Amino acid sequence: MNNIGFGDKDFSFAVYIANKPNMLEYQSLCEVTSLVEGEINVINQACGNGWRKVFNVYAKLLYALDKKHFDYSENTPTWQNYRDKYLLQSQSKTALLFSPPQLMSNIEMPNKKIVHIVCGKGHAKALxxxxxxxxxxxWLDDEFAIDKENRLIVCPYFDYRQLSNIKIERLAGLLSDLGGIREGIE
Known part of the structure; x- marks a missing residue:
């Protein structure tokens, strides 16, 4: 099975979401496709506030991560700038996937540590x-679940109300507990 979505084909940080932007050009995606600068804004303009929230929360999460393990915030001074210039683009190591997670153990891929985040309890249960x-x-509570061996976390949907700043900080803490992506790929 192929990964399908937006981002760097060689991702190490993957977020899984149930729906694609409602734009004709994305309905027949069959692989991971890098976005180009400005494309997130085009999606936001065409698809509205829901997608704006997804991209904003994704960038805010990357900026909340422990810098010892994750280096996303070293690229630009703000999460907004990172969203616009790097998120889901080639060489970003990030992906937003519409396909199910393909979990591979550390035994199968000892030098590749991928973080998997499934957006929404409903999406996780459907998968x-x-x-x-x-x-x-x-399940840590009604909103967060973790599988440390597979480096997988289920969290609330990437929306300001469901994944507030306080919950973004909690998710960042859970990701730090998994260890970062720097180990094993540098």
Whole structure:
């Protein structure tokens, strides 16, 4: 099965979401496609505030991460600038995927540490029920679950109300507990 979505084909940080932007050019995606500078703004203009929130929360999360493990905030001075100039583009190591997670153990890929984040409890449950996600999730509460072995976290949907700044900080802490992407790829 191919990964399908936006971002760097050689990603190490993947966010999984249930829906694609409602734009004709994205409906037949069959692989990971890098966005170009300005494309996030085009999607926001065409698809509205929901997608703006997804991209904003994604960039804010990357900026909330522990700099010892994740280097995203070293590229630009603000999360807004990172969103506009790097997020989901070639060489960004980030992806927003519409396909199910393809979990590979550290044994199969010892030098590639991928972080997997599934947006929304409903999306995670649908993936599990369809057998497209086989994971050993431990639910920490009603909103967050973690599978440390597979470096997988389920969190609220990337929306300001569901994944507030306080919850972004909590998610960043959970990601730090997994260890970053720097180990094993530098």
């Amino acid at each position: 599990i029920n369809s057998s497209n996600l086989v994971a050993n999730l431990i």
